[in-house]
Amino acid sequence: MADQIRKCDILFVNPPSPDGHIYIRDINRSGRRSRERTIWPQTSMAYLAAVAKKAGYSVAILDCIAIKMNWQQYLNYIRQATPKWTVVQAISSVMTNDVYATYLSKRYGSKTIVVGPHITALPQQTLQVFPTIDYGIVGEAEETLEEFLKTIDSGGQPDEIKGIVYRKGEQILVNPERSFIENLDSLPIPLHELLPIDKYSLPYIGKKYTFVLHSRGCPNSCHFCRQTVMWKSEPRLRSPESICKELKYLNELGIINIMFHSDTFTQDRENVIGICKQIIRDNLKVRWICNGRVDRVDPEMLDWMKKAGCWMINYGIESGSQDILDKCNKGENITVELARQAVLMTKEAGIKVWGYFIIGLVGETKKTIEQTSKFARSLPLDIVNFAVGAPYPGTEFYRQVKENSWLESDNWEDFDQNYSAIVSYPALSSKEIMEGIRKCYLQWFMRPRGICVFLKGMTSLHNIVNMARLAISHLMIKKT
DSSP, rough: TTSSOOOOEEEEEOOOOSSSSSSSEETTEEEEOOOOOOOOOOHHHHHHHHHHHTTTTEEEEHHHHHHHHOOOHHHHHHHHHOOEEEEEEOOOGHHHHHHHHHHHHTTOEEEEEESHHHHHHHHHHHHHTTOOOOOEHHHHHOHHHHHHHHHHTTTTOOOOOOOEEEETEEEEEEOOOOOOOSGGGGSSSOOOOGGGGGGEEEETEEOOEEEOOOOOOOSSOOOOOOOHHHTTTTOOEEEHHHHHHHHHHHTTTTTOEEEESSSOOGGGGHHHHHHHHHHHHHHHOOEEOOOOOOOOHHHHHHHHHHHHTTTEEEEEEEEEEEHHHHHTTOTTTTTTTHHHHHHHHHHHHHHHEEEEEEEEETTTTTTHHHHHHHHHHOOOEEEEEEOOOOOOOTSSHHHHHHTTTOOOOOOOGOOBBBOOBBBBTTBBOOOHHHHHHHHHHHHHHSSSHHHHHHHHHHHHHHHHHHHHHHHHHTOOOOOO
């Protein structure tokens, strides 16, 4: 943290906020300004730090969002820490801000590396725009980082290192991609102890939680999903034994609140039930939540999940319109009625449900927005999120809107699934998309069940403040 400055070989950075708001950055997420004021655990950076430490480097993680560090404080930190390498997590919606970390680090002699889905999708363009980025890691970063550090620091050249973008004179070169790590169990346990875990917060769960990586990739290819850019819809899962080893380590650190970091935690029934049985066998103390798909749950699985400490599942329901679900390639098994059944089944198992919806996908109209709003209100959801349909670079959604001239902006920093609609269809403008989201929230919260859900979230002073901010931000969404 800021009051524990020490010199290190490699500094892993989640950059300061550009405006005081909370931003979500992750190795597999496009990033966004958080309307829910979710402070996102930097577990992906903790993995990279663990890999670098195992290779013999001294490491530190600077999570500027969590500790509310501003740019002047960051500069003071860099001046004292003098890292040889600075690894920066950068996202599309605040790219210029994030890359400023590389500029300041280079002032004090540090070489810079950028990681994340943005540079993965647009490697050459990113280095062209930002000259203070020395190198970028394209795709999965752990094995690439280890080979890169060993090669460069021993006097080798980057030419043969798979999975990087770099400068060679006036040229910007992108090396061939690296194959995915076949066995995620081979990764070291991330250095959670270097993270400010007491600062991480999530609606309902409150403070002090962290991510535990469950899998990378999803067998599905929804048009809007960024995992198709990072993981190419090639799922790889950790074993129950590996996951519970990490949970045991977190228990020793006093951490029991967990969110399993996975695009679709419930994608493999045998794996899920195996994890649950292992948690129970090891008598681990853990309260956890996860992401799920409505076609990948059943009563027996949910019963095991409940017994093992699961208290909430986040379902990507997306829309109340079957036409929208079909057009975004949600999956041939996914229907509006199946979503209802999954939510009811989950509630019957005693597990809360967070419903995720997207407004502004291909085919959206005022009528389909109203269908989604009505459908959301008909479900016994405990909390909802209505996100903007954001066509992030590299996705099929981006290709569709670009080809049809529906994209209003090519400015990376307008791509934010919470705050900016940048797609206008012939039958629905970007302004109408934002107004539709505001209306969805208004209709959901301003009814007895919505008010009751809001009040139930106020279990502590921290939650009272966050829930109040959440409601205000939802109902004050700008129309433009």
